Amino acid sequence: MTTASSLSLPRRVLRSRAVKPLLFVLCLLPFAGLFWRGWTNDLGPNPEQTVIWTTGLWALRLLLITLSVTPLRKLTGWAELARFRRMFGLFVFFYALLHFTAWLGLVNGFSVDMALRDVVKHPFVLAGMTALLLMTPLALTSTNGMTRRLGARRWQALHRLVYVIGVVAVFHFWWGKLAKNNTASPTVYALILALLLGLRLWWAWRAAQARRTQLHRAQLHRARAIDDQSNDPTGKQVGKQVVNQGKSRSLA
Amino acid sequence: PALAAQKNTALSTTQATTPYKDVTTYNNFYEFGTSKSDPSQNAGSLKTRPWTVVVEGEVHKPRTFGIDDLLKLAPMEERIYRHRCVEGWAMVVPWLGYSLSNLLKAVEPTGNAKYVEYITLLDPAEMPGQNDPILQWPYLEGLRMDEAMHPLTLLTFGLYGEVLPNQDGAPMRMVIPWKYGFKGGKSIVKIRLVEKQPVTSWMRAVPQWYGFYSNVNPDVSPQNWSQANERMIGQGGAFGGLFAPRIPTQLFNGYGAQVASLYQGMNLKKFF
Structure with a gap:
């Protein structure tokens, strides 16, 4: 077992009790900044737009940060990173909810009727709404209690929705900027997302490969064992059969 | 510098005008950058003197005007117009200028003149945003002949009693108050009278969302968002006016009595 003192410096820092509260405050800064600018009448000529754009952008940024926790942990071996993932995810929901509320209240005057007509008519709005709706069950099942109740397997299956949310959210941003023919920054976000999801695909593929090789070896091993016990002195016949069976099973 | 003008109350709204600061710092003028604050920060590089405007095409008397000739071509009027951006915000601006029809009559359109197109300066050195191929430069907009001849269509040289600040389209721009703001080409160097409907910059960039007419219409929203209402810029109030309600958008931006007959x-x- 490794002792704390044998850990690398970054891991020791990540283990310190101050890190999580510090990250919490950092995540809250964009909101605090908006509030301060509002308080001091400094939201610019179009305060509605400032609030909607800022909250939407930070929801998306934090979503990419959340999605980078696991790849970063795997690449660096800093297992301590995992304990910040839930907090980042909940901040995504926090900013997405602010973004939605600002749109519903400021653009639509809290008229659900008007908002719904907008959702139905414009794919851009529909995408944003979809991302928020998909996030909601993830936020609701983020507690330890809910994780236990669902069981690790089902919880994980449900929380894989975050990949879909990522794609839908980036699409929402991209589609919005297309109206201004200005898709440079959504393209950057899309590339980062593609990298984060691509890494997962690559790892999943390699893990599947490894399992297959392992299974193959185990079968070979078993086949030899059978051969040893059989009256077939060469062992070739039985061994081949078992291996072939194994192959077709693992491919299925 | 100041620009003298007679108030034209008949063609002006009595609504409160948007503060000068907002009119001159919240601009869409991609030639100087894509963010709203870019034009006021970057437009200093534009040289508005000397400035000539070529008027050509289907006219009997094509002519190149110097900007000083244009300033004297007709009596300068102050008209307070509502200004509605396709993005869902609005302003009220005291513009200075005169009806475009004055200029068009001076060059005597031929019978073939069905449309007017107006073209912005192309000079990436003075307009750094033109280094970004976000639109096909130079910016081109246009009107149907009867729209261009309509008295409300304003050839604009100033605002708030002074010559246009660069970021608002100096030294000469178009203002068509019943259409979305992007129809108002800025820093115009060429006006062409043509037979065929021009393909404007935004029609070329995103054809499914931007049509030739682009009349303000609360019921038609080819773009991403509803055009049913609009946020008035610079109203003030708590949190910079954040909680001031949006106002309903009017057909033809409230100029229906004057222009609905055109359509x-x-x-x-x-025909959006």
Whole structure:
């Protein structure tokens, strides 16, 4: 077992009790900044737009940060990173909810009727709404209690929705900027997302490969064992059969 | 510098005007950058003197005007117009200028002149945003002949009693108050009278969302968002006016009594 003192410096820092509260405050800064600018009448000529754009952008940024926790942990071996993932995810929901509320209240005057007509008519709005709706069950099942109740397997299956949310959210941003023919920054976000999801695909593929090789070896091993016990002195016949069976099973 | 003008109350709204600061710092002028604050920060590089405007095409008397000739071509008027951006915000601006029809009559359009197109300066050195191929430069906009001849269509040289600040389209721009703001080409160097409907910059960039007419219409929203209401810029109040309600958008931006007849029998959903 490794002792704390044998850990690398970054891991020791990540283990310190101050890190999580510090990250919490950092995540809250964009909101605090908006509030301060509002308080001091400094939201610019179009305060509605400032609030909607800022909250939407930070929801998306934090979503990419959340999605980078696991790849970063795997690449660096800093297992301590995992304990910040839930907090980042909940901040995504926090900013997405602010973004939605600002749109519903400021653009639509809290008229659900008007908002719904907008959702139905414009794919851009529909995408944003979809991302928020998909996030909601993830936020609701983020507690330890809910994780236990669902069981690790089902919880994980449900929380894989975050990949879909990522794609839908980036699409929402991209589609919005297309109206201004200005898709440079959504393209950057899309590339980062593609990298984060691509890494997962690559790892999943390699893990599947490894399992297959392992299974193959185990079968070979078993086949030899059978051969040893059989009256077939060469062992070739039985061994081949078992291996072939194994192959077709693992491919299925 | 100041620009003298007679108030034209008949063609002016009595609504409160948007503060000068907002009119001159919240601009869409991609030639100087894509963010709203870019034009006021970057437009200093534009040289507005000397400045000439070529008027050509289907006219009997094509001519190149110096900007000083244009300033004297007709009596300068102050008109307070509502200004509605396709993005869903609005302003009220005291513009200075005169009806475009004054200039068009001076060059004597031929019978073939069906449309007017107006073209912005192309000079990436003075307009750094033109290094970004976000639109096909130079910026081109246009009107149907009867729209261009309509008295409300304003050839604009100033605002708030002074010559146009660069970021607002100096030294000469177009203002068509019943259409979305992007129809008002800025820093114009060429006006062409043509027979065929021009393909404007935004029609070329995103054809499914931007049509030739672009009349303000709360019921038609080819773009991403509803055009049903609008946020008035610079109202003030708590949190910079954040919680001031939006106002309903009016058909033809409230100029229907003057301009609706131009579109009689036209399907405004199709010709958006």
